[in-house]
Structure formats: C-alpha cells, structure tokens
Amino acid sequence: MTSIVSVSPADLSQRRKTLRRQRRRHTVNDIWRTLALSSLALGLLWGSTQPVxxxxxxxxxxxxxxxxxxxxxxxxxxxxxxxxxxxxxxxxxxxxxxxxxxxxxxxxxxxxxxxxxxxxxxxxxRQPVALACTNVRCSLSIAAKDEKTRSQQSTVGLLDEKGAWMPIKSNPSIDKSFPLPKLKIIGSREKYLPYWSQLYQVVRRSPVKVSEIDWQDPENLILKTELGIVHLGSYSSQLVEQQLKVLDRLRQLSAKLNGRQIAYIDLKKPEAPAIQLLEPASSDKDPDTR
The missing domain is CATH 3.10.20.310 (membrane protein fhac)
Structure with missing residues (x-):
C-alpha cells in the first residue's frame, strides 16, 4: 500500500514563507531589469544628442x-x-x-x-555605353549654354548596355572629366529599346568600328562606320552580325574606286553587297575643252 506522508502545520508555514521570498526576489529582479533597460534607453537617447x-x-x-x-x-x-x-x-x-x-x-x-x-x-x-536622342541634331555636349541646346537636351540621354535611360537634362552634375560614350543612337526609344541590349552586343563585337546607329526608319537601319554610311534594311540580330562581317571584308574597297566617293554601302542583301556612289560634280563630267 502507498503510504501517505503527513505534513505538519509548521512545514506548511515554512513552505509558504519560502514561496513568498521567491516571489519577492522575482519582483525585485524584474524591477532592477526594468530600471536597467530604462537607464540604457535613456543613456542612448542622451548619447545620441552628444557631439561625439x-x-x-x-x-x-x-x-x-x-x-x-x-x-x-x-x-x-x-x-x-x-x-x-x-x-x-x-x-x-x-x-x-x-x-x-x-x-x-x-x-x-x-x-x-x-x-x-x-x-x-x-x-x-550605371555605365553609359551610348548617347541616345530622337533626331540627328543631338549633341554630346553636357554643358548647354543656349536655350536651343537646353531644349534639345530634354530628349537626349544616356543608355547603359541593358537599356536603362539616364536623361542628360536632369544630370547637369555629371563629372566633366569622365569620358562620355562615343556611340550614338538616333530614333524613338519605344521602337529600338526591345532590341537594344542584343544590338549593342553585336555592335560592340563588330570588327568595324560603329559610331552611330540611325533607327529613325525601322525598315532601314543605317550605321555610320569607319568605312562610311551603311544601309542594313530591317533589323535582325543574326543578319546584322553577318552584315558587319561582310563590311569588314570590304575594307580595301576605297582603294579600288580610284578616288570616287561612296554615298553609302548597301548591305540589305549581305550575299550581294552594293555600292552607291556620289554623283560627280558637273566640272568633273564636263571639263572645259577650249
């Protein structure tokens, strides 16, 4: 059988006293903890206003x-x-x-x-890789002196390789010692922006240096290159890459034209490139034979 241990009144009283002491101890600890946290908070608040x-x-x-x-x-x-x-x-x-x-x-x-x-x-x-503007009259100059140039800058900006737009008008504080990009793209951003990232990579890898991309007519992409003006026709990333390789093979072209000037190189059909020559001056066509 299980024995029942009797507890005397004196033991019960002693236990009650022990519990009361423990409660008082916990209460005192809570008070000190609250005071410590309050002091720390006040100290931080005071310290935040100090000169240090x-x-x-x-x-x-x-x-x-x-x-x-x-x-x-x-x-x-x-x-x-x-x-x-x-x-x-x-x-x-x-x-x-x-x-x-x-x-x-x-x-x-x-x-x-x-x-x-x-x-x-x-x-x-963001690292700008191209100057972007809506028409051919945009300028690389950041410091606009006249009202006409300032109004033009409202449509002039910088593009990074992903197509992020950085308007020049809102960035008059660009460090003038930092070289601006030499590449320029002309046309409506809404038209070329979906293709910009891909197009820029193709142009960047081009064996022929490209200084300007004219996208004003989506049916005829025009490039200004170190070899002259080039007409590419409608944009296609694979076609442009092929066209630029063909253009590279035409480097010796100017030597074969005996001084005749090229209006533009037509690479709409890269397998059959064509050259459009400038019309000779009348003095060249009809020399004075007195």
Whole structure:
C-alpha cells in the first residue's frame, strides 16, 4: 500500500514563507531589469544628442565607387540637415533615396561608423555605353549654354548596355572629366529599346568600328562606320552580325574606286553587297575643252 506522508502545520508555514521570498526576489529582479533597460534607453537617447555621435558637416560623409557623379552631388542628394544625430539616421532609407533621385545610381549602400562619427556611402553607377536622342541634331555636349541646346537636351540621354535611360537634362552634375560614350543612337526609344541590349552586343563585337546607329526608319537601319554610311534594311540580330562581317571584308574597297566617293554601302542583301556612289560634280563630267 502507498503510504501517505503527513505534513505538519509548521512545514506548511515554512513552505509558504519560502514561496513568498521567491516571489519577492522575482519582483525585485524584474524591477532592477526594468530600471536597467530604462537607464540604457535613456543613456542612448542622451548619447545620441552628444557631439561625439553627431554629423556636423558633409565632410564626415565618405563617398566611394562614384565616377560619373561628383561626391558633392551625391552628398546633396542625401538632403541631410546639420548637425544630425548619427543614431537617428536610417541607412536603408538614405540608400533608397539616392536610388530613386538619381537614375545614374544603380545601387547605393549606406553604413554608419560611431568612432569617429561618419557615414560611408558606397555607390554602384550605371555605365553609359551610348548617347541616345530622337533626331540627328543631338549633341554630346553636357554643358548647354543656349536655350536651343537646353531644349534639345530634354530628349537626349544616356543608355547603359541593358537599356536603362539616364536623361542628360536632369544630370547637369555629371563629372566633366569622365569620358562620355562615343556611340550614338538616333530614333524613338519605344521602337529600338526591345532590341537594344542584343544590338549593342553585336555592335560592340563588330570588327568595324560603329559610331552611330540611325533607327529613325525601322525598315532601314543605317550605321555610320569607319568605312562610311551603311544601309542594313530591317533589323535582325543574326543578319546584322553577318552584315558587319561582310563590311569588314570590304575594307580595301576605297582603294579600288580610284578616288570616287561612296554615298553609302548597301548591305540589305549581305550575299550581294552594293555600292552607291556620289554623283560627280558637273566640272568633273564636263571639263572645259577650249
């Protein structure tokens, strides 16, 4: 049989006292924990207002990775007021602000350093590979002096190899020492943008240097090359690659024309290239035979 152990009143009283002491101990511990956390929070709040953790001027913001945009421009895009408590700055919010305000910035990362108090902004820029405009009168000049040129710049921009558009008009602070792309594409972006990435890779690999792509007429893609003007007809990535290889084989053409000038090279049918010559001047056709 199971024996029942009797508990005396004195034991019960002692157990109650032990439980009360444990409860008091837990309560005291909770109070101290609350006071400690409150003190820490107050200390951080106080510390955040102290000069040791304050950004007082833009020079405490380090900019890294930028080539096209000046460090001064990037600091201005942050729109920070000074002095600024370092602990109140939200790095992710600042990075998102940079990416949304400047199309040349593909990715931004902002980190804080407490000692010494500073910010580091790491920039990954989009790399322009071509100047894009809607008509032949666009200019590579960034610094527009007259109103006419400024109005033209509203339709002028830069393209990266994936087709990201970077309007020049909104980027007057592009570092003037940075070389702009030599390649130009003319025409409506809506028409060529679906093919741009593929077309750029073909042109980049071309054995013949291409300086301009004219897409104003989708039925006749025109290239300005080191060998002259070339008419390609309707765009096809495989056909363009073949046409450029044929063009490379025509390098010795000018020597065979005995000084006659070429209007353009017709490669619409790359298996049967044709040459359109300029009409000779009247003085050349009808020399004075007095």
């Amino acid at each position: 953790w304050v950004i007082r001027n833009p020079e405490q913001i380090s900019i890294e990775g930028n080539q096209l945009l000046s460090s001064r421009t990037i600091r201005s895009l942050l729109s920070l007021s000074y002095p600024q408590s370092l602990l109140r700055i939200e790095p992710q919010a600042l990075a998102a602000k940079l990416e949304s305000r400047q199309s040349l910035i593909a990715k931004a990362t902002v980190t804080r350093q407490l000692f010494p108090p500073s910010l580091t902004v790491q920039i990954q820029e």
